[in-house]
Amino acid sequence: MNEILLTILAGVPITLLLTAGALVVGVLGGIPLVAARQSRAAILRLPARATIELLRGIPPIVWLFIIFFGLGTYVRLDAMSAAAIGLGLISCAYLAEIYRGGLAAIAKGQWEASAALGMPRTATLTRVIGPQVGRVCIPAAASYAIGLLKDTSVAFTIGVTEILYWANDQSRETSDAFWPFVLAAVVYIVMTIPCAWAARALDASLRKRVAR
Amino acid sequence: MISLWTAIWIVPTLVCNRIQFDPDFPPEVPVSETKHLPGQTDRPSESAGAVRLTSLVKRFGDHVVVNDVSMDVAAGEVVAIIGPSGAGKSTLLRCINLLERPDSGIVDVAGIQFDAATPVSGKDLARLRRHVGMVFQSFNLFPHLTVLRNVALPQERVLGISRTEAEEKAIRLLDRVGLKDKAKQYPGRCSGGQQQRIAIARALALGPQIMLFDEPTSALDPELGLEVLAVMRELAAEGMTMAVVTHEMHFARDVSDHLVVMADGAILEEGDPDRIFTDPEQPRTRQFLRAVLDR
Structure with missing residues (x-):
């Protein structure tokens, strides 16, 4: 039992790395995507909407197969990178939508005050609106991140050596189809619950500093 | 992969100018050059610091909110705009710094002239707004910045x-509006009256020639309103050019040099505040004044 657990724990760094990688791609990539999505120019807005729908409308596992097996036939791509790219792109779409909700939540007066003060557009976005949107988005982004942490388990299907990979490995090794997976479940829950607590605490402390 | 990334990252960056998060921000700024009317640059003439609105019309859909209004604010003058709600007072005020773009008419502010028929360049808009400070009913302080940063940030970004x-x-x-000790606080920790005084300081920090006040005390309980009005009185005494939309009849009567009464998108009458308060010409003005003064 101990040995099974230790083997499964070996997958934790990979799971965390994959989650963090995809999240970084999503948090950054979501910004230009929401910018295009909210653009006045249809030439940006429509492709951005299409991209978001496409990324969200196809299951992660299918994306990973397309990238790893499909693109993999043309480009050398290891499983970890393929998973990070796939989950990262999907995260871009989800975070863009979270940002969009955040933008809608910012009081119109913040834009008006910035305009009336004659603040340049970049300063308005980076110093006034952006920081507030960031704060509004924390709860939604945090629950997305927790979902993402769980979703990294699909990377097992393309051979990334994360938690589920080792659980499956141990299941075959020990011919036990129960305990390795239950232990994997415990490992996941031990990681996700504190994340949720932390997000809630962070949100509560930042909530007051946003005008909605 | 590379081309997908290019599409996601580069394209929006390139066309950053087209990005718009809020339908009202920035007010329509078409790309073409602004056509200046003859003799109208930053002329520091006797009308510097003054506002002249000529035949302004503003519609929201089919609804005409401001209907052919002309109004002047001379340099150093305090103009109070009163009238029932829905009269178009705030909209008129917001046309002065082009937060609302009039559908027709001419806005002439601090010697810079804007014709509703001609598109305004971002540069001209910035120039206009440097001359005009605005105070809102809802304060609109930046809640994520300290009081000090609220007043300092626009200076850094606008004045460089x-x-x-x-x-x-x-x-x-902040000292001048009596709130130096609040500098390190966040606006959320300040009372409404304090927030509004901070908003006034924030606007004054940019050295405007004209200050617009859009119902600055309407969101405050009467006692807190007084501290805001005191700051405004001081400002008026110092010779600031001010246009004030207000429901504070005492302030309008005592402080303003010129009173404008609006109803249904038009000016009912205007002139000396004392004269209008004691002997209004229009029955509609009399009706309005009786309603607000007899409560």
Whole structure:
């Protein structure tokens, strides 16, 4: 039992790395995507909407197969990178939508005050609106991140050596189809619950500093 | 993969100018050059610091909110705009700094002229707004910044001065509105009256020639309104050009040099405040004044 657990724990760094990688791609990539999505120019807005729908409308596992097996036939791509790219792109779409909700939540007066003060557009976005949107988005982004942490388990299907990979490995090794997976479940829950607590605490402390 | 990334990252960046998060921000700024009317640059003439609105019309859909209004604010003058709600007072005021773009008419502010028929360049808009400060009913302070940063940040970004210089000036202005000790607080920790005084300091920090007040005390309980009105009285005494939309009849009567009464998108009558308060010409004005004064 101990040995099974230790083997499964070996997958934790990979799971965390994959989650963090995809999240970084999503948090950054979501910004230009929401910018295009909210653009006045249809030439940006429509492709951005299409991209978001496409990324969200196809299951992660299918994306990973397309990238790893499909693109993999043309480009050398290891499983970890393929998973990070796939989950990262999907995260871009989800975070863009979270940002969009955040933008809608910012009081119109913040834009008006910035305009009336004659603040340049970049300063308005980076110093006034952006920081507030960031704060509004924390709860939604945090629950997305927790979902993402769980979703990294699909990377097992393309051979990334994360938690589920080792659980499956141990299941075959020990011919036990129960305990390795239950232990994997415990490992996941031990990681996700504190994340949720932390997000809630962070949100509560930042909530007051946003005008909605 | 590379081309997908290019599409996601580069394209929006390139066309950053087209990005718009809020339908009203920025007010329509078409790309073409602004056509200046003859003799109208930053002329520092006797009308500097003054506002002249000519035949302004503003519609929201089919609804005409401001209907062919012309109005002047002379340099150093305090104009109070009163009238029932829905009269178009705030909209008229917001046309002065082009937060609302009039559908027709001419806005002439601090010697810069804008014709509703001609598109305004971002540069001209910035120039206009440097001359005009605005105070809102809902304060609109930046909640994520300290009081000090609220007053300093616009200076840094608009006037391009250093953080130290901006914060020194911010402290001076906060002192002037009696809130120096709140500098390190966040606006959420301040009362409404304090927030509004901070908003006034923030606007003054940019050295405007004209100050617009859009119902600055309407969101405050009467006692807190007084401290805001006191700051405004001081400002008026110092000779600031002010246009004030207000429901504070005492303020309108005592402080303003010129009173404008609006109803249904038009000016009912205007002139000396004392004269209008004691002997209004229009029955509609009399009806309005009786309603607000007899409560």
